[in-house]
Amino acid sequence: MQGVAGKILRVNLTAGTTTVDTPDESFYRKYLGGAGFVSYFLLKEVPQGIDPLSPENKIIFALGPMTGLPMPGASRNCVGAKSPLTGGYAKTEVGGFWPMALKKAGYDAVIVEGKSPKPVYLFVTDKTVEIRSAEHLWGKTVMETEDTLKEETGLKNLRTCSIGIGGENMVKYACVINDLKDAAGRGGVGAVMGSKNLKSIAAFGRWNPDVADPAKIRELTLYMNQNYYDLPLFGKAMHDVGTGEHSMMMGGNEVGNMPSHNFGRNDFPETEKITATTTMETYGTGMEACAACAIRCKKTVEIGSPWNVNKRNGGPEYESLGSLGSTCGVGDLAAICKANELANLYSLDTISLGVSIAFGMECFENEILTLEDTGGIDLRFGNAEAMLQMVEAIARREGIGDLLAEGVRAASEKIGQGSDEYAIHVKGLELPMHDPRVKQGLGVVYSVEAHGADHCAGMHDTAMTQDSAGFEHMRGMGATRPLPADDLSAEKVASQKAAHLHSLFRDSATVCSFVPWTVTQQVEAIAAVTGWGYTIHEALAVAERVATLGRIFNMREGILMDKDVLPRRMFGPTPTGGLKNGGIDEDKMNNAIGLFYGMMGWDENTGVPSRWKLGELGIEWAAEEMPEAATV
């Protein structure tokens, strides 16, 4: 096989053993890598009904065929597990240098099973695999962990994927941090790592994959390095300030896409204070990159006393500016940068963290939570100090933080008193900073995606309203014509389906969505790496397998179509701003969801994958995992 290592490392922490799986080429071609591997192994190997934080759960780290090559956007991996936050399927993607290091150690994936009796880390190189004690690392931050591991191994280019105290304390939305600042953010995979007493996977190696057509890979890489700055949609802004640049956030604020006050409002008067452009002008120290990427979209910030934000821990992305900022009503940029740093040090998903704090704030303002509940913290919207206190309390599971560490769905179920109205989530996964009242097609994807509300899983309707070079790229995946952002016609659903499948293919190839490769170039790259006669049709089939297997995983856990629903708040207007006359038409949304099911080969009325679709995709084995009553 070319392009891949042909080896999947399997680690059983209960037994303290490591073994290697060597799947054949047909497996690689069918599931490709990343999300494809995650979806396959979760459904095949994780038993139905287990506690996600029990030893029976598995956590899977999977690379793609291009990972390890010096191509822009190729050093990425997918992490998957049964989610402690949603109780269902979780997959989440991340970049950095660690994915390249794991490939250079000679592995395409790591599957971790069981639970170690004591804290450990995994040391993986091209010469050895060892389960080592991490008792001296438990309680340390991600940065302290990486520094210690580099020092004790003597490998200055060692790369780590670690958890901080958020993962150790099994905060339900704890993430896994690659290196120091790149988060496999969503769904609580860091809590699964913590539940296994696994502190870190440290990787190093010098192995290089054999590539079928190195000249083509060089040609594609050179093209992107020379042209990315002028390509549509992503380019200049990403390179200069990363996500959340001034014009986008200010425009979003104008039309109702700046979530504030727990999505109760969608215009935030202090937006200009917290844009990425302001962030870079005020505290920025530079832009950094994942391995071999010219785009360098990762902003870094440094702030002196009393905040003491270390630039090594990165800077806030748009999602973090929105979730820890406007969604909490906080316009204090230094506080947001500090909260973002703490989230990286402690391994917390900034989206779920911010939305959970905002949920607490709304409960407090409506006297569902009191000063007694909060331990004396004045948990009002806009209180930056309270927001930071909550980050600490959640990471340590102290006081009210222990409740908010469960995520908004579980917290609202425990609090009661109508607080479910303030719980902004889909399937338990808190909403990202893209309001489906503005981007209604993305709202369909938020609803149907097995993982929950994932802003990377579909098309941002606002970016696809014009016939332009950017839209031309979408046509290659099945989009027909530009449509308004609030359109929910069958034609829009078809475009969203195409974009959803593209995202799942990308997550299986583990290629970054911020590098403006066309889908044709992505397919060419896979063909060049593997030597396969790869086509877009084959790529989209991989994506359909991911979506369908994820859906069956959820069905097996009792997560059915009644959970394919947006929060009630999304069906009404906001008091002010661009959505004051807004709100999604529920009948139109339900119709669009049914259309989406149908276009996916799932039953239009129940969302159950059809047997013919399973056959077409070559995954008939998955029918055995479907609840009998649900079979269509």
Next chain:
Amino acid sequence: MHITVEVLNSADKILPEGGKLATIELPEGSTVGDAMRALGTPDTSQWNAAISGELVYADTVVSDGDSILVFTPIQGG
């Protein structure tokens, strides 16, 4: 018709010269797309636009006195 167009300055310059506030004259029945072309927006340029806080599109017909706010397409993560 008098139409005001404000283009928010951005890294991805929507107009060749960057941000701009302009009042332009357009015939009755003109659209947001006509306004953008009158300002010299390249065909490949990508933008979102709003009038009175609501998203509008290239084919949205404008009225005398409208103020169009133009900005980078809302996306990203």
